[in-house]
Amino acid sequence: MAIGQMTRVSLPYPSTWEVQASFGGRPMSLGTLVINSVNGNVVNGAISFRREFMQIQGFWDERTRQMWFQSPYASFVGTLAFRDDPQINLRHYVLRGNVTMKSPSIRAGETGTWTATTNTRLR
Secondary structure (H helix, E strand, O other): OOOOOOOOOOOOOOEEEEEEEEEOOEEEEEEEEEEEEEEOOEEEEEEEOOOOOEEEEEEEEOOOOEEEEEOOOEEEEEEEEEEEEOOOOEEEEEEEEEEEEOOOOOOOOOEEEEEEEEEEEOO
């Protein structure tokens, strides 16, 4: 790819996502993921599971549609899928993947799954 050439990013931003994390097959945490920007392959935003937002920085791979990022308490990796619903003029996005808790979380070392969803208007 030539310098200055633009790549279409399918990860919507700015966007707000509803997040659910599960450990041992049981839903444990509901939260909010905010993606403020995607610049090249760098993702900037914030995540909250308890009212207070924590800044995140991660990476986005357009080819594989994978995103990975870390918060102060967990590491996330996920794959993006989307579906268009022309009847209601929406595109439904789903990020789904694995989460690993880290120190200083009381759940440090535990692994689980996470799912985040958002919608945008079809253009």
